[in-house]
Amino acid sequence: MKQPQVRVIGAGLAGSEAAYQLAKRGYHVELVEMRPVKMTPAHVSENFAELVCSNSFRSDDITNAVGLLKQEMRMLDSIIMRMGEAHRLPAGSALAVDRVGFSEAVSEEIRSMENITISNREITELDDMPTIVATGPLTSDNFSKYLMEYLGQSEMYFYDAIAPIVSIDGVNFDIAYRKSRYDKGDGQDYINCPMDRDQFDAFYRAIMEAEQAPMRDFEDVKVFEGCMPVEEMAKRGIKTMLFGPLKPVGLERPDGTRPYAVVQLRQDDAAGSLYNLVGFQTRLKWGDQKRIIQMIPGLENAEIVRYGVMHRNTYLKSPLLLNKHYQYRNRPSLFFAGQVSGVEGYVESAASGLFAALNMMQFLEDKDLISLSQETVMGSMAQYISSANPNHFQPMNANFGLVANRLKDREAMSARSVEHIKNLVEQLS
Numbered sequence: 001m002k003q004p005q006v007r008v009i010g011a012g013l014a015g016s017e018a019a020y021q022l023a024k025r026g027y028h029v030e031l032v033e034m035r036p037v038k039m040t041p042a043h044v045s046e047n048f049a050e051l052v053c054s055n056s057f058r059s060d061d062i063t064n065a066v067g068l069l070k071q072e073m074r075m076l077d078s079i080i081m082r083m084g085e086a087h088r089l090p091a092g093s094a095l096a097v098d099r100v101g102f103s104e105a106v107s108e109e110i111r112s113m114e115n116i117t118i119s120n121r122e123i124t125e126l127d128d129m130p131t132i133v134a135t136g137p138l139t140s141d142n143f144s145k146y147l148m149e150y151l152g153q154s155e156m157y158f159y160d161a162i163a164p165i166v167s168i169d170g171v172n173f174d175i176a177y178r179k180s181r182y183d184k185g186d187g188q189d190y191i192n193c194p195m196d197r198d199q200f201d202a203f204y205r206a207i208m209e210a211e212q213a214p215m216r217d218f219e220d221v222k223v224f225e226g227c228m229p230v231e232e233m234a235k236r237g238i239k240t241m242l243f244g245p246l247k248p249v250g251l252e253r254p255d256g257t258r259p260y261a262v263v264q265l266r267q268d269d270a271a272g273s274l275y276n277l278v279g280f281q282t283r284l285k286w287g288d289q290k291r292i293i294q295m296i297p298g299l300e301n302a303e304i305v306r307y308g309v310m311h312r313n314t315y316l317k318s319p320l321l322l323n324k325h326y327q328y329r330n331r332p333s334l335f336f337a338g339q340v341s342g343v344e345g346y347v348e349s350a351a352s353g354l355f356a357a358l359n360m361m362q363f364l365e366d367k368d369l370i371s372l373s374q375e376t377v378m379g380s381m382a383q384y385i386s387s388a389n390p391n392h393f394q395p396m397n398a399n400f401g402l403v404a405n406r407l408k409d410r411e412a413m414s415a416r417s418v419e420h421i422k423n424l425v426e427q428l429s
Helices: 013-024 065-075 079-086 099-112 141-151 197-209 230-235 286-293 346-364 377-387 410-428
Strands: 006-009 029-032 056-059 094-097 116-119 131-133 157-161 165-167 190-195 261-267 274-277 304-306 310-314 334-336
Touching: 006 013, 013 029, 013 079, 013 099, 013 346, 056 065, 056 346, 065 079, 065 346, 065 377, 065 410, 079 094, 079 099, 079 346, 094 099, 099 116, 131 346, 190 197, 197 230, 197 261, 197 286, 286 304, 334 346, 346 377, 377 410
Parallel strands: 006 029, 006 131, 029 116, 131 334
Antiparallel strands: 056 094, 157 310, 165 274, 165 304, 190 261, 261 274
């Protein structure tokens, strides 16, 4: 093994993608991952690309922004997309994966690449080696403090939450029923637990009265809207959940009647034995979680195999620091990728790792960096993290609101994006 030419810090979705993209093009990569030497509050294994929150990569519809982003990544040979497809689970029009099988497969392929050296240690400072920092939302305290000083940041975090997981053995199918919203997919991909008005009202009151787990400095914390805890949603009003994760529209019972509210369960493993509660991110104390979950019709005897928790996510105020290539403005050999760079979501993190790696390659070859069209989702994300108002900057999921020259016809927008990516693929070949 030759001396590494580039270092990737963090073997999450972004870091794994970046290391793969560089290594497949012949670069010698040192991939640094602190687990299992030092674990995070949310990870449970030492596997690469571990999914710590949901197991869903969200919509796979190309006329949806995140679905189009997946297609852009597939065209650029994304390892994350390839392994996601290989470990796909039924989830209607969404791409959900067996989280264990997925991360094990990513780990196996990355470890098998001869020009990637795996280094299990905690990085606490940067040296002069060309580097992609992809430490993710769970960047260690030591490295976070170093980056804050190195980059001149006063704060770089927000909080999000994880949903509980239950065993299918405890689901009462005399009440619960299988159905995808509007019968998408094969129409049977989700388990639905219906509520009438009285059951929902009691459920809502129980959430409002439940005790939350204490968190250090929580009073000053910012919570990411995309992973809003269910108790925070409840505080916004009794109908907030009815227009969000408990929306009954398109989820009629087998007899054709519509419930007042529905809690959905999504398959979480390949065996179909574990299901997560969709949209039920929470930081309630575990005793209250169990009591409230078992109030849900069909889950009276639910076996909870993982309780919901909340954890801190680290990110930069990127518009002050990064350009549209994910490159640090004050040091050309330093790139950032993943949620630490200000994108939000599994797919977005992997996409930023892919794009940062392509630009690192251009930097190493002393070529012009890639300016991807803002008419692509990947290009629009890079533009957002580098040019948004820094005073109000928050991590953001892929969405068509970021795309330049928007069209009413989503299929036309998608076709236009695909053409831009085809041109990039030709440029890189």
